[in-house]
Amino acid sequence: MTVTDGPAVARALETSDKVASHLHPEGSFDVDAHPVPTGREEIWRFTPLKRLHGLHTDDATAPLGTGTTEVDVRVAPGVRVETVSADDPVRGSSGYVPTDRVSARAWAAVDKATVVTLPGDRVVDEATVLTLRGTSMDSASAGHVVVVAEPHSKGTVVLRFEGSAVLADHVEAVVGAGAQLTLVSVQDWADDAVHHTTQHAQVGRDASLRHVAVSFGGDVVRMSTSVAYDGPGGQVEMMGLYFADAGQHLEHRLFVDHNEPRTRSHVDYKGALQGQGAHAVWIGDVLIRKVAEGIETYESNRNLVLTDGCQADSVPNLEIETGEIEGAGHASTTGRFDDEQLFYLQSRGIHEDEARRLVVHGFFADIIRRIGVPVIEEHLLETLETELEKNV
Amino acid sequence: MATLEIRDLHVTVDTGSQGEGPKEILKGVDLTIDGGQTHAIMGPNGSGKSTLAYSIAGHPKYTVTRGSVTLDGADVLAMKVDERARAGLFLAMQYPVEVPGVSVSNFLRTAKTAIDGDAPKLRTWVKDVGSAMERMKMDPAFAQRSVNEGFSGGEKKRHEILQLELLDPKVAVLDETDSGLDIDALKIVSEGVNRFREKGDRGVLLITHYTRILRYITPDFVHVFVDGRIAEEGGPELAERLEAEGYDRFLRANA
Numbered sequence: 001m002t003v004t005d006g007p008a009v010a011r012a013l014e015t016s017d018k019v020a021s022h023l024h025p026e027g028s029f030d031v032d033a034h035p036v037p038t039g040r041e042e043i044w045r046f047t048p049l050k051r052l053h054g055l056h057t058d059d060a061t062a063p064l065g066t067g068t069t070e071v072d073v074r075v076a077p078g079v080r081v082e083t084v085s086a087d088d089p090v091r092g093s094s095g096y097v098p099t100d101r102v103s104a105r106a107w108a109a110v111d112k113a114t115v116v117t118l119p120g121d122r123v124v125d126e127a128t129v130l131t132l133r134g135t136s137m138d139s140a141s142a143g144h145v146v147v148v149a150e151p152h153s154k155g156t157v158v159l160r161f162e163g164s165a166v167l168a169d170h171v172e173a174v175v176g177a178g179a180q181l182t183l184v185s186v187q188d189w190a191d192d193a194v195h196h197t198t199q200h201a202q203v204g205r206d207a208s209l210r211h212v213a214v215s216f217g218g219d220v221v222r223m224s225t226s227v228a229y230d231g232p233g234g235q236v237e238m239m240g241l242y243f244a245d246a247g248q249h250l251e252h253r254l255f256v257d258h259n260e261p262r263t264r265s266h267v268d269y270k271g272a273l274q275g276q277g278a279h280a281v282w283i284g285d286v287l288i289r290k291v292a293e294g295i296e297t298y299e300s301n302r303n304l305v306l307t308d309g310c311q312a313d314s315v316p317n318l319e320i321e322t323g324e325i326e327g328a329g330h331a332s333t334t335g336r337f338d339d340e341q342l343f344y345l346q347s348r349g350i351h352e353d354e355a356r357r358l359v360v361h362g363f364f365a366d367i368i369r370r371i372g373v374p375v376i377e378e379h380l381l382e383t384l385e386t387e388l389e390k391n392v
Numbered sequence: 393m394a395t396l397e398i399r400d401l402h403v404t405v406d407t408g409s410q411g412e413g414p415k416e417i418l419k420g421v422d423l424t425i426d427g428g429q430t431h432a433i434m435g436p437n438g439s440g441k442s443t444l445a446y447s448i449a450g451h452p453k454y455t456v457t458r459g460s461v462t463l464d465g466a467d468v469l470a471m472k473v474d475e476r477a478r479a480g481l482f483l484a485m486q487y488p489v490e491v492p493g494v495s496v497s498n499f500l501r502t503a504k505t506a507i508d509g510d511a512p513k514l515r516t517w518v519k520d521v522g523s524a525m526e527r528m529k530m531d532p533a534f535a536q537r538s539v540n541e542g543f544s545g546g547e548k549k550r551h552e553i554l555q556l557e558l559l560d561p562k563v564a565v566l567d568e569t570d571s572g573l574d575i576d577a578l579k580i581v582s583e584g585v586n587r588f589r590e591k592g593d594r595g596v597l598l599i600t601h602y603t604r605i606l607r608y609i610t611p612d613f614v615h616v617f618v619d620g621r622i623a624e625e626g627g628p629e630l631a632e633r634l635e636a637e638g639y640d641r642f643l644r645a646n647a
């Protein structure tokens with residue numbers, strides 16, 4: 001069974017240069033500018049608010065910022081990692097402004113931020129890895145990381161999230177002119193963790209960003225990733241890979257703001273679901289502004305449903321305000337596990353569980369290969385193996 | 393000696409969403425294939441040839457309602473799909489399935505390991521695969537491609553026979569391996585099947601719609617399959633008669 005959703009293309013009538021997308025209202029740093037969500041709002045309708053441990057409210061029993069997390073940093077040679085105070089101007093330098101209540105709360109709650117700087121005109125082969133380990137579900141934490149890829153730098157930054165925590169955080173990336181940044185965020189949480197993460201990148205002139213999201217663990221992961229450009233010629237590749245098990249809610253919300261001409265974006269997310277109550281949500285919003293002539297965009301989300309009782313919501317949205325584009329398209333499919341593939345492999349003597357493993361590996365293979373960060377690839381293959389052993 | 397024995401086989405197909413319930417396709421098939429023999433099954437479209445092939449292999453869509461299938465006395469119908477293959481059965485499919493992201497080389501190695509019970513020696517295996525691909529006139533680049541994905545019809549069939557050579561079963565069921573092949577590909581595929589036969593004590597059930605392939609693979613027995621059962625049996629000369637007369641005679645008798 002394959003369901004392919006038709007394109008939902010909205011063409012705005014406004015002709016002014018600065019049209020606020022109806023999907024993305026102007027943000028605000030003021031927490032109270034974002035009412036406590038009820039679950040009926042467009043941006044909250046898929047999220048199980050009850051399981052957010054009060055992140056979206058102002059629950060006084062769990063104020064943000066008092067939680068306990070441990071951070072381990074492995075810095076690649078030449079890369080700078082430092083801690084700055086919350087009022088350092090580097091925060092917000094990506095141009096991000098909170099667009100939901102949890103984000104605004106997290107922004108206000110942090111007392112310090114971690115800044116990772118890739119030096120300009122330099123290629124750093126080794127990845128810089130920040131591992132955040134949650135140690136308790138009793139209180140909630142806020143976090144903030146800013147990755148600054150100076151002009152014409154090239155490098156990789158990996159964020160890993162492990163353990164048990166209630167975390168609301170921001171990751172900003174400022175990709176300077178001509179820089180090439182690979183930013184990987186691995187949500188490898190324990191079963192009970194709750195993670196609301198907002199990641200925003202500003203991509204400079206002729207710069208390129210590869211953003212990789214990997215979500216395996218956690219009770220609820222809600223990840224909003226957005227990019228905007230700071231000059232023409234920028235390129236963005238956003239890849240995602242997730243595996244939702246019984247009872248897990250994994251939500252990935254993407255927004256590409258084509259606000260500069262001749263920019264490109266390619267979004268490709270793949271996920272597998274297995275077990276009762278496994279829920280995956282993918283929202284892919286692309287806005288092509290009037291100035292953004294000659295851009296190219298493609299977004300795709302594919303879900304592989306392995307068992308009954310899973311739900312995959314996949315909503316691509318393309319909003320076009322200019323007629324002068326090179327190409328724009330999207331695809332969204334949700335398919336059942338293919339019994340014919342299974343039969344074919346088994347008819348060659350391959351055991352059923354091994355055959356399933358092959359098919360799932362095959363489904364993810366192209367994306368894993370394209371990530372291009374060896375340590376991540378190995379880890380992914382291992383994790384995939386563990387996920388498959390759970391109940392396939 | 394390898395023997396595949398099919399007795400009074402009745403099979404229904406799950407009609408699925410059409411909601412007609414199970415529909416009987418095979419209506420009592422009797423057939424014995426001994427090692428060293430090649431049996432051709434010929435019959436018109438829709439007569440149930442693929443159903444017979446799939447039922448032997450254990451496709452979940454088909455349900456056996458009566459009869460038996462044994463391989464060297466072992467109850468094939470009690471085995472799972474993969475167990476049947478490990479017992480020595482092989483099905484070359486009429487429409488081989490695409491498996492995206494799984495490379496041919498990984499697939500072949502995994503299958504060989506499953507059939508033999510342990511992994512083949514890397515050195516000799518790579519060589520075996522290489523020379524088998526060469527014999528099937530398959531470009532070495534196919535080893536890195538996803539199983540059947542984007543293969544032409546002819547390439548898929550050659551890939552099936554490549555597997556036949558490498559997995560070396562006791563009995564092979566070839567479902568219209570000849571259809572969609574040009575004359576060069578037909579010869580390559582036939583030579584592959586003949587090499588398999590020459591290994592000795594191997595049984596072949598060759599399902600075909602046309603007599604074309606029988607010029608290259610001479611059967612010992614020909615069975616005419618009509619409306620879910622064998623309507624007539626004979627030697628290779630029966631194929632020649634069918635070539636001249638077509639299936640009309642049987643279809644009329646059936647109507």
Ligand SMILES: Nc1ncnc2c1ncn2[C@@H]1O[C@H](COP(=O)(O)OP(=O)(O)OP(=O)(O)O)[C@@H](O)[C@H]1O
Nearest residue numbers: 405406407417436437438439440441442443444601
């Ligand atoms: N899912 C199904 N629902 C209903 N009828 C089915 C289904 N699958 C197969 N059949 C019917 O079973 C009969 C036998 O099909 P089968 O594929 O075995 O024929 P065949 O002899 O292999 O034909 P061909 O020469 O075209 O390959 C056909 O009439 C077909 O329509």
Ligand SMILES: [Mg+2]
Nearest residue numbers: 441442486568
């Ligand atoms: Mg058929």
